[in-house]
Amino acid sequence: MGFLIGNRFSDTIRRRLEQDMVLRHHLLPFAQAPQTKPLIEAICNNNKAKYPSHWDELMGIVDGSQAPLLEIIVLNFRREILSCIQDEASIVDCTDECSDVLVVSDSLALAAHNEDALFGLSGYTYLIKAKLQNGIRFIAYSHAGELPSRAFSFNSNGLAFTMNAVRPVNDEIDPRAIGRNFLSRDLLESTSFEDAIARIRSAEISLGHNYNVIDVQTRRIASVEIASKFRVSVHEVGATPFFHANMYSHLQNIKQIIDENSTSRKRRADVMPKESKDDFLCVLGDAENKSFPIYMKGPKLYTMCSVLIDLDEQTLSIFRGNPKNKEITHVFSLQELKEQSQV
Template sequence: MTWCQARYCWEYFIRKEDRWQASGLFLRFIRMGLNSGLHAIHQENGTCVSSSLQIPEIRIEGCKSYEMGFAIGMHFEAMIRSRLASDPHLSSTLLPFANTEQGQHLVKLLSKNNRECYPDYWDELRGLADGSGVPFLSILLLNFRKEIAAFLPDVKASQIVGEPSECSDILLCSEELAVMVHNEDGDVSLRDHVYFVHATLESGTTFFAFTCAGDLPSCCFGFNSHGVAFTLNAVQPAPEEVEPGGIGRNFVSRDLLQSTDINDALQRARVANLSTGHSYNIMDVNLRKIFNVETASRGRSSVREINREPFYHANMYQHLEAVKQITHESSVHRGKRVSELPKSSLKEILRVLGDDSNQEFPVYMQGPQLYTLCTAIFDMNQRSLAVLTGNPSSMSVLRSIVMAPMEV
C-alpha cells in the first residue's frame, strides 16, 4: 500500500466500496490494513483534504499516476459531476460530435497520440474518471475541447467552443521587481468548479497547481519544487492551423509541472506535433529568469525573454510570426487599455489587472459570461506565490505559499 493510498479518506472508502473493488484497490486495503493511514490522517486533524476559504485543496503523497487521478476524482466527485452538467458546450456540442463518425475518428486519433506520448498523464485521466465515477469520454472531451473545436462542422459552434478563455498576464523582471501576475479568467460556470492540487510524486518532485474540475493539473497556473512556475494564456489559431489528432495543450501544461529548470521547461513547452497553439509564461526562481513562449502546430514556436520592460499578454499571438489567428475584440481592447497605464510597481500592475473601466471589454471580468476567478502573483524576490480573490487591486490574499525551497 502506497502512502498515497493510505491518505485516502475512510469515509469515501466506506461510501464507495464498489468503486474500490472496480479499481482493484479494495482488497489491497483489506490485506494491508488502514491503521497507519488513519493515524496519519488524524495527525492532520482527521482529514486528507484542507480548505483555503472558497477554493478547496487536496494534498497527495507518493502517488502513482492512476492513483493520484483516482484520489482527486474521488474527493471532488460532486464538483466534477457539477462541472460536467454546467459546462456550456459539453452536452450541447462536444458529446453529440463525439458520437458522429468524424468525431469518433478524431477522438480516437487524439487518444492514441497523447496516450503514447504521455502514458502517465493518460493514466491520471483514467483515474480521475474512475474516482469520480463519470464517463471517461466526458473527461477526455473536457481536456481536448480546444483540439476538437476547429473540426466541428458547425462553423459558429467551432468558433464559440474554440474561443480562448480570457486570461491576462503582466510580466516584469528587473532587480527591483521580478513577477508574473496573472488574471485567471474563464466561463462563469467555472466559479465553483476549481481546486488546488498539492502533490508529491514518487520521483520526489512536489507541485502545486490551480486546477479546473475534471482537467489535468493544470491548464491555469502552477509551480514545482524545482523552482519552475508557469501561467497560461490561450490563443486561437485559425482552423487551418490546427492539426487533427496532435498533442493536446492540457498534456503539455501537465508536463510542465515535471520541469527541472527553465531549459527543461522550454523544451517541454515546444512540442513538435502540437494540435493547436498556446502561450506559456515560465519562471525559474533559482536562475531568476522569465520567458514568454508562444507555440503553434507543426513545430512552430517563439521564445521571448522578459526584462525590466513590462510585458502584457492576453489571448492573441504577439511574437510568433506566420500563424494565422482569429482576432478577438476583448484582447485588442484589453491590450490598448493596459498600454495606457503605468506598470512599474506591483501596486500599479495589480491596479491594471483590476481595471474595469471598459464595461464591454474589461481587464478584470465579473460576468455575465466571463469571470476573473482569481489573480496569481509569482514573485521571484519573495520566492512565493500569492493567490488573490476579488479585484486584485484590493490585495485580498486567499492562499500564499513559498515556492523554493517549497513549503510542504
C-alpha cells in the same frame, strides 16, 4: 495521483459535467457520432503515446470520480474538438480568456495573471498540492475533471507557469496532435528553465497556446507561444513590462482570429503605470473599458481569481475579487515547497 484527485473532487467533477452546456450540446454529440470515431481515437492514441503516464493519470480521474470516460476525455480535449465543429467566430464565443503582465528588471521581477473563464465554470475549480513519484512536489490551480493544470502552477524545482489561450484559424490547427492539457501537465515535472522550454518544443501541439515559464531561482521569465507543426517562439522578458492576452504577440507567420477583447485589453494595459507591485495589481484589476475590461465580472466572462508571483520573495499569492483590493486567500512559499520535496 489521478484516482486520488478524481475521488476527492468526484462531486465537483460530476456536477461540472452535468452543467457544462457546451459539453452536453456540442462536444458530446460530435464525439459520439460514428463518423468522428476515428478522430477521437487518433487524438487519444497520439496523446497516450507521447505521455503514457499522464494518460494513466487521466484514466485515474475517470475511475476515482466514477464519471463517464468519454465525457472526461472530451473535456480534456475541449478546444481541440471545438476547432473541428465550429467556425472561427464561434470558437471565440466558447473559449476562455486570461491576461498576464510580466517584468524582470533590476528592482522588480513579477508575473501577474488573471484566470478568466466562462461564468459557468465558477465553482468548478480547485487547488491540488501533490508529490509525484519522482519526488517533485507541485501546487496547481485546476479545472474540475481536467489534468492539472491549464491555469497556473508551480513546482519544487522553483518553476512556475501561467497560461493563456490563443486562437489560430482552423487552417493552422492539427486536431489529432498533442492537447494543451497534456503539455501543461508535463510542465509540472520540469527540472529547470531550459528543461521546461525543451518540453514545450518537443510537443507537436494541436492548436496553439501561450505558456509563461517563470524560474524564481535564476530570476527569468519567458513568454512562449506555440502552434502546430512544432512552431515555437520564445520571448525572454526583461525590464520592459510585457502584457499578454489571447492573441499571438511574437510568433511570426501565424494566421489568427483578431479578437477585439484581447486587443482592447492590451491597449489599456500598455498605457497604465507598471513601476511597482501595486501597479501590476491595478493592471489586473482594471475595468475602465466596460465592454472589454481586463478584470471581468460577467455576465459571460468572469475573473475567477488573480495570482501574483514574486520572483524575489519566491512567493505565489492568490487574490479573491478585484486584486486592487488585495484580498489574499493563499500565499505559497516556493522555498518551503522545495524544502518539503527534500524530506
